[in-house]
Amino acid sequence: MYWTEFFTVALIHLLAVASPGPDFAIVVRESVGFGRRAGMFTALGVGVGIFVHVAYSLLGIGLIVSQSIVLFNALKWLAAAYLLYIGIRALRAKPADPASAELSLAKGTRSPRAAFVTGFVTNGLNPKATLFFLSLFTVVIDPHTPLMVQAGYGVYLALATALWFCLVALLFSQQRVRAGFARLGHWFDRLMGGVLVALGIKLAFSELR
Template structure:
């Protein structure tokens, strides 16, 4: 009976995780500068950071916000403003200088250091806090059992880790990274349009 809600959560998460942001930047940097293994460990750290956000939502913060019209509206406008802001920034993306695609020699990076880097980047990102509070108040019903919500959270963490592991595998290849530097601004603009649309939708949402 929760498949519709789960599919909505999965779709919203897919759009969010695929959009450019700090997590993408840190995984890309580690993959390019320190190699494939460092990129993968960073991706696993990012995925684990998701559990931190899910944890405080399950502890009731999301429910408290959803029961207060003042807090809800504050969160709603902050989330909408954030989505529209990063969407506009992405729409303004310009082609990168092809010369910047030259790769530096790989450095040594321990798995632990790479993992912690990814975890801290995601876990301490206030933008991620807004996203997950919005997800657990606007998309996931308060009547959904905590066990089911925890299942959503595990999926979000796993899906995030898998996505960024794929990013690490892809962009640790020099040839692919150079191609992305030349064409990546078109992807940024597409995701920017999607994010602006989501921001407008959030701005007009109501507390039920």
């Protein structure tokens, strides 16, 4: 009965998650910088972050945030500050000699918990995701759809997001890919830092529509 609605939700989500943004940038950076395990845990963190958006969408809190300039701006500036913080740290990356670069590549220095938290916070604080899920649960999904069915959609969205970014992590954590980046690691960090700073600035100046 709800298959048509589900496929519509799945298609819209696929188009949204495939668009490069903060989640994509942070998963790529963690995967290249710290390896497959860090990338995978970052991807899982992003996936779990989806539950935050689903929860407040189901509770109607998202509607309140969307109608309150103060609350929206507070969330927006908090997210922008976080992106700017991690972006500026990446921009300050310094060149490493080849020996230490290879050693760092082999060892990895990111704990699973830190990687997970990075992914979770990046997704959970994204106000664009707030507006996406709000529109999804108020415009695309019929308000008469049973709450349990809507919750099922939310579980799918979280799992699909985690799976997508796990695939991204697998791709960018390949030894050949990482070895290539290791030789120019500081430039890659600076590039991703620039992307995150640009996203943070764009977010800071975005307006509630």
